[in-house]
Amino acid sequence: MNTAIRLENIYRAFKNHFWQKKKEVLKNISLEIYQGEIFGFLGPNGAGKTTTIKIITGLIKPDSGKVTIFGHNVDSMEAKKRIGFLPESPYFYEHLTGYEFLKINALLSNYIDYKDRVHDLLEKVGLKEVANLPLRKYSRGMLQRIGIAQALIGDPDLLIFDEPLTGLDPIGRKEIKDLILEQKAKGKTIFFSSHILPDAEAVCDRIGIIIDGEVKEVGELNKLLKRGIKTDEISLEDWFVSKIKKNHA
Amino acid sequence: MHRIWAIAENTFKEGLRQKILILLIVFSIILIFISIFLEPFALGESPIILRDLGLAAAALFGILVVIIIGSNLIHKDIEKRTIYTVITKPVKRSEIIIGKFLGLLLLIAILQCAMIVIHQLVIFIYEGSFDLPLFITIPFSLLEIMILLGILMLFSSFSTPTLSAIMGIIFFVIGHASPDLKLFADQINAAPLKYLAYGFYYILPNLENFNLRIDLVHKLPIFTDQIMFSICYGFIYTIFLLYLSIIIFEKREFK
Numbered sequence: 001m002n003t004a005i006r007l008e009n010i011y012r013a014f015k016n017h018f019w020q021k022k023k024e025v026l027k028n029i030s031l032e033i034y035q036g037e038i039f040g041f042l043g044p045n046g047a048g049k050t051t052t053i054k055i056i057t058g059l060i061k062p063d064s065g066k067v068t069i070f071g072h073n074v075d076s077m078e079a080k081k082r083i084g085f086l087p088e089s090p091y092f093y094e095h096l097t098g099y100e101f102l103k104i105n106a107l108l109s110n111y112i113d114y115k116d117r118v119h120d121l122l123e124k125v126g127l128k129e130v131a132n133l134p135l136r137k138y139s140r141g142m143l144q145r146i147g148i149a150q151a152l153i154g155d156p157d158l159l160i161f162d163e164p165l166t167g168l169d170p171i172g173r174k175e176i177k178d179l180i181l182e183q184k185a186k187g188k189t190i191f192f193s194s195h196i197l198p199d200a201e202a203v204c205d206r207i208g209i210i211i212d213g214e215v216k217e218v219g220e221l222n223k224l225l226k227r228g229i230k231t232d233e234i235s236l237e238d239w240f241v242s243k244i245k246k247n248h249a
Numbered sequence: 250m251h252r253i254w255a256i257a258e259n260t261f262k263e264g265l266r267q268k269i270l271i272l273l274i275v276f277s278i279i280l281i282f283i284s285i286f287l288e289p290f291a292l293g294e295s296p297i298i299l300r301d302l303g304l305a306a307a308a309l310f311g312i313l314v315v316i317i318i319g320s321n322l323i324h325k326d327i328e329k330r331t332i333y334t335v336i337t338k339p340v341k342r343s344e345i346i347i348g349k350f351l352g353l354l355l356l357i358a359i360l361q362c363a364m365i366v367i368h369q370l371v372i373f374i375y376e377g378s379f380d381l382p383l384f385i386t387i388p389f390s391l392l393e394i395m396i397l398l399g400i401l402m403l404f405s406s407f408s409t410p411t412l413s414a415i416m417g418i419i420f421f422v423i424g425h426a427s428p429d430l431k432l433f434a435d436q437i438n439a440a441p442l443k444y445l446a447y448g449f450y451y452i453l454p455n456l457e458n459f460n461l462r463i464d465l466v467h468k469l470p471i472f473t474d475q476i477m478f479s480i481c482y483g484f485i486y487t488i489f490l491l492y493l494s495i496i497i498f499e500k501r502e503f504k
């Protein structure tokens with residue numbers, strides 16, 4: 001299987017103030033995401049999911065360790081051309097309309113004939129009616145959808161979504177899960193994070209569990225469940241809670 | 250090129266939405282009108298005062314807009330996290346810096362033209378004829394604004410908007426005191442101070458190079474070699490500042 005993302009021994013610490021001690025946020029993270037899979041990156045709040053994603057997308061650098069995207073350095077144009085990124089609780093230029101926003105993103109993704117592409121995506125994420133409304137008037141769910149549209153606009157091979165389901169109602173969650181499955185069917189690789197476990201059960205091929213900056217488990221969901229707990233009825237949520245408790249014990 | 254244009258367009262649109270622009274246009278109009286009511290006190294000097302005040306106001310408002318918007322140009326994008334989806338697209342960081350620079354410059358160029366047109370109308374109403382040579386000030390005040398915007402982008406590529414704005418104001422003031430600095434350097438005897446003064450004189454931008462107001466208001470001759478020098482000076486200085494900004498911005502993290 002080809003590798004889409006490879007993280008090798010990623011370490012990163014942060015200092016909030018210069019007099020404070022450095023806080024280790026990522027301690028030796030190694031992960032391999034295969035081409036064509038849906039990978040759920042799961043863990044409680046503050047575990048280091050967003051920090052890992054920022055390293056994968058080149059927004060920050062690891063203190064040590066190596067990241068490659070389809071074998072390319074994250075800062076290279078080859079890597080950037082193949083990534084579509086949805087940030088956590090995304091913020092966009094409020095003064096732009098949905099259409100203008102996607103137009104700019106299409107141009108940045110080198111779609112010079114952007115018109116059809118922008119219309120297609122507005123249609124796809126169901127925002128055609130509000131295309132000419134400024135983003136500041138969009139609801140949370142609409143922002144999430146325009147965020148996904150901007151991630152898809154360059155037709156990238158690898159989609160990286162940071163908490164795509166958080167803050168959405170059940171219908172919104174269903175729509176985004178369907179969209180993730182649809183992208184997989186097209187041969188795309190999807191890496192998404194979540195702190196809500198049942199999200200993963202429906203869509204993921206494999207999951208990775210991060211707690212306190214360390215990857216605790218990686219593998220196929222059903223195998224992990226079997227290995228962790230004997231009974232069939234137990235939910236991922238319970239399993240997760242037991243994992244965290246063990247970690248803190 | 251289309252990527253730079255996309256960023257420039259966004260910067261331009263964002264600037265347009267800021268209410269300070271409307272405010273400044275209103276202010277410049279008010280200022281020009283005030284110069285008319287000055288006439289009874291001006292003892293026949295009013296044509297000169299009308300021109301001088303109008304041009305000075307136009308220049309000053311250009312500077313104000315560049316400092317207010319320019320010092321926030323990069324910071325706002327990082328603070329509001331709108332930069333995340335831009336940086337992760339196949340865009341070079343240099344293209345982001347250049348795009349933002351051009352977008353704001355275009356906005357101020359249009360603002361300057363609008364103010365000079367209003368100024369011309371006031372002169373026309375007042376004197377029955379236009380004073381078209383005054384339009385020559387636009388490219389020159391834009392050269393000055395280019396340098397100041399370069400300085401603002403340089404400082405905002407690593408520091409806060411407040412510090413960037415303060416540096417912009419300091420460079421503006423020192424830049425216009427440049428001839429005095431030279432005079433000071435020429436006359437002083439203490440060697441270390443003399444070289445320090447010369448050092449500052451040569452390193453800091455000499456913004457008086459772009460000041461044609463006195464020449465135009467008093468209808469003095471303007472020499473082409475002086476103009477050529479100003480243009481080259483403005484471009485080289487700006488390119489140098491943008492180059493430094495890009496080097497710093499390329500190293501930057503977005504936490």
Ligand SMILES: Nc1ncnc2c1ncn2[C@@H]1O[C@H](COP(=O)(O)OP(=O)(O)O)[C@@H](O)[C@H]1O
Nearest residue numbers: 014016025044045046047048049050051052504
């Ligand atoms: N820029 C930063 N400076 C200091 N600490 C940070 C910074 N970013 C994240 N952290 C800390 O790193 C930890 C992990 O954060 P994050 O990656 O956002 O977690 P998650 O996305 O899993 O909720 C948190 O404790 C957070 O406070």
Ligand SMILES: [Mg+2]
Nearest residue numbers: 049050088163
């Ligand atoms: Mg997070």
